[in-house]
Amino acid sequence: MKITHVETIPVQVPINQERAVRGGRGAHTISPFLLVRLHTDEGLVGLGEVSCTPLWSGEDQVTAAHCIATYLAPLLIGADPTGVERLCAGMHRVLAGNIFTKAGVEMALWDLLGKAVGLPLYRILGGAVRDYVPTKFSVSGQEPARAAAIAAWAVEQGFRTMKVKVGIEPEQDIARVRAVREAIGPDVRLGVDANGGWAPRVAVQTIRRLCEFGIFFVEQPVAPLDVAWMADVRRQVPVPVMADESLFTLQDAMALARASAADVLSIYVGKGGGIGAGRKVAALAEAAGLTCTVGSNLELGVASAAMIHLAMATPGIGAEEFPCDILGPFFYEGDVLAEPLPISAGSARPLERPGLGVELDEALVARYRVD
Template identity: 85%
Template sequence: MQITQIESIPVRVPINQARAIRGGRGVHNVSPFVLVRIHTDEGLIGLGEVSCTPNWSGEDQVTAVHVIETYLAPQLIGADPTQVERLSTKMARVLAGNVFTKAGIEMALWDLVGKVAGLPLYRLFGGAVRDFVPTKFSISGLEPARAAEIAVWAVEQGFRTMKVKVGIEPEQDVARVRAVREAIGPNIRLGIDANGGWAPRVAIQTIRRICDYGIYFAEQPVAPLDLTWMADVRRQVPVPVMADESLYTIQDAMGIARAGAADILSIYVGKGGGLSAGRKVAALAEAAGLTCTVGSNLELGVASAAMIHLAMASSGIGAEEFPCDILGPFFYEADLLAEPLPISAGSARPLERPGLGVELDEERVAHYRV
């Protein structure tokens, strides 16, 4: 089988502005994503999604389409799409960075592998280690009363775990977590995500205060500048620390483990350049005695499916203790899939079809195409 064409489709699906995420790195209120279709000479088509945002990876839909057409497609046209590892190495050699774009291509290659094998990806990856993927909700860094309202809404939807965005201003951060805890009661698991917004001393002081409100993890308390910062914070707070912005590549994961900078690693399909990199990070975490969750860039359906397969099949992802952020359907005004993923409040399941198991709704893709 040979790749004959790589199609890039820029889309922009509006985010429900009532729940748009504000955090320590600004606001995520628009998703300039790209859908990828890899065509083959045997008629099979692989689907991928480049879930890129400028303030995460420095990519957007203009750069993604340019990079695919100029650098990546010429490496892939004519190649056997089932040689995922080999083609990923080729992509890494021809172009530095642009990991979310590479991940969108790699996702489409894996979709083709699954379709050739006739197996859902999680089964190709070794089979399910769980019956479903536990998920949590993410509360925007809004004023306390508004954050508490959203938290109550999330509990009403059925979420039993959530995290609150902090790292914006310490007094407001403490007040927001307190308001959320008072609104949801003692039985909902609560974490915080500072998105690197605190200096180390502020992080230590503020996390200790927030611990009064029953949080059980602190995500990316300090900026991803120097791992010794996060290692210092980790030693001086009573809850596990999660690395998100500090972790892109498998090499980053090794550095975090060696520095003792985190207890939990937040894997994205995009950050290391694809599903394979995510699986390698999960394996490294397992070897280092750490655990992982799956974090989110508010993916649409195609990439959400990839996240679900990854979490379903990875023993290094401790989704029961640290539920994953597979949340797209709760944030967008529409999805682009012909059949929605079985995602509900607190759980996500794969579709039991080969590859990613998803198909696009062509009318909706045309409607949201940029």
Template identity: 65%
Template sequence: MNITHIETIPIRIQKKPNLAIVSSLGSNRNSSTFVIVKIFTDDGIIGLGEVSCDPVWSGEDHITSTHYIKNIFAPLLIGKDPTEIEWLTLKISAAIVGNPFTKSALEMALWDILGKSVGLPIYRLLGGPVRDFVATKFSVSGTEPKKAAEIASWAVSIGFQAMKVKVGLEPETDILRVRAVREAIGEKIKLGVDANGGWSSSTAIQTIQRLCEFDIQFVEQPVSALDVTWLADVRSQVNLPIMADESVFSLQDAMTVVKAKAADVISVYVGKGGGIGSARKIAAVAEAAGLTCTVGSNLEMGIASSAMIHLAMSTPGINPDQIPCDIIGPFYYEESILCQDLPIKGGEARPFERPGLGVELDEDKVNHYRVQ
């Protein structure tokens, strides 16, 4: 089997206005852009991938992503055997610096092809399930406290038993928001906070100490990823587990965080490291160092969310029962582009028991949302 050509389809999807996330990264954009990737083979199998482009996250958007796939990656991949995933991923990785979400779309499409060619879901190709389902948590926007509490109550009403609240905007309001959410959801729901690097070290230390009274399970990226010692400093002076998200894109970042004793938890993505394979390597580094991992999100749609579920189902170094995963992107959009929505509901995500990623595109919807 050989790759014959690669198609890219940029799409833009509206977010549900009441859920759109405000964080210390700014933005309350009411839509997101993606690039849907189709890798065609001479066997007739088509592999699907999704770039969840966000310039704030990785400097990628649908224009850069389309350009790199068309002009750099496609010439590299056409004519090659798509089942040689490790080899092709090395080639993809070395071709250009950065752009991990674009690279990850190609990698997940290769896994999709391999799964379809042998009739197995990706999580089974990765060694099979290490859990029955993936526990998930909701992400509450850094909005005004009353509205945050309403969103949190709604999340509980649809089944979520865990959530995180965006903080890192302004310490006093951050605390009011967390207080309002904790009061709204009661004592039994797991609650974490995600500052997206928005606090200075001293603000982080003071604010985290004040947040302890709300029974907080973890503090995600309290300070900027610019210098890992900032994260380590904060961790050494507070009593809550620290999660590294923006600090860990690559395998080497994970090792840096471990060596610096900067985190208790690492948030792994399919997108940040360039694919499922690199996410599993990061989880192995964490496992070896006695850290745990959860799966984080930049609000992917159905194709990439499916890849995240397959990753979390089959990777021992990821522990959703301890820190539930952010496999929640599909909740945030007005419309899905899949023929059948993923088997995810409040608090639980499951993979399709179908070959590859198990997802099928609704081509009418893809055309409708295509960016012209």
């Protein structure tokens, strides 16, 4: 099998503005992605999705499409897509950085490998280590009453675990978490995500006060500048610290582990360059006595499928203890898939079909296309 043509499609699905997530690094009110289709001489088509969130990675729909067309397509066209590792190494050789872009291509390569051998991706990765992927909700950093209303809505949907965005202003952060805890009751598990918004000293003081509300983790309390900052905070607070913005590459994971700067690593399918890179981080975490979760740029269906396969097959992802952020259907007005993924409040499952198991609905792709 050979790749004959690489196609990219910029899309943007509107987000429910009432629930749109605001946090310590701004508001996620629009959500651009780039769909990738790898066409082959055997008629199989591999699907990928690039998270085009410049605030996160410095990549957007234009840079992703440009880098794929200019640097990656020449490497891919004529190549056997089932050589995933070799092609990933090639992508890293011809293009530095741009990891979310490369991850969108890597996802499409895995999809083609699965379709070529007739197996769902999680089975190619070694088979299921869990029956489903536990998920949690993410509550926007709104004023307290509004955040509490969103959290109560999430409980009504069936969520038993959620996180609240903090890191905006310490007194407001505390008022928001208090209001959310009062709204959801004592039994729903509650974490906080500061998106690096607190200075180290403020982080320690604020997290200690938030412990009154029974939080079970704190995500990225300080900016991703020096791992010593996170290590310093972690030593002084009684709850597990999760690294998100501090973790992109395998080397970042190693630095965090060496510095004892985190208890939990947040893996994305985009960070580090894809599913394979995420699996390596999860293995490193196991070796270091840490655990992982799957975090999110609020992916659409193609990348959400990739997240589900990754979490289904990776023992180093402790999704039961730290549920994953696989949440698209709770935020978007629609999606680009022909058949929706089995994602409900608190759980996500793969479609039992080859590769990622998803297909695009052409009419929906046309509706959400933005070029």
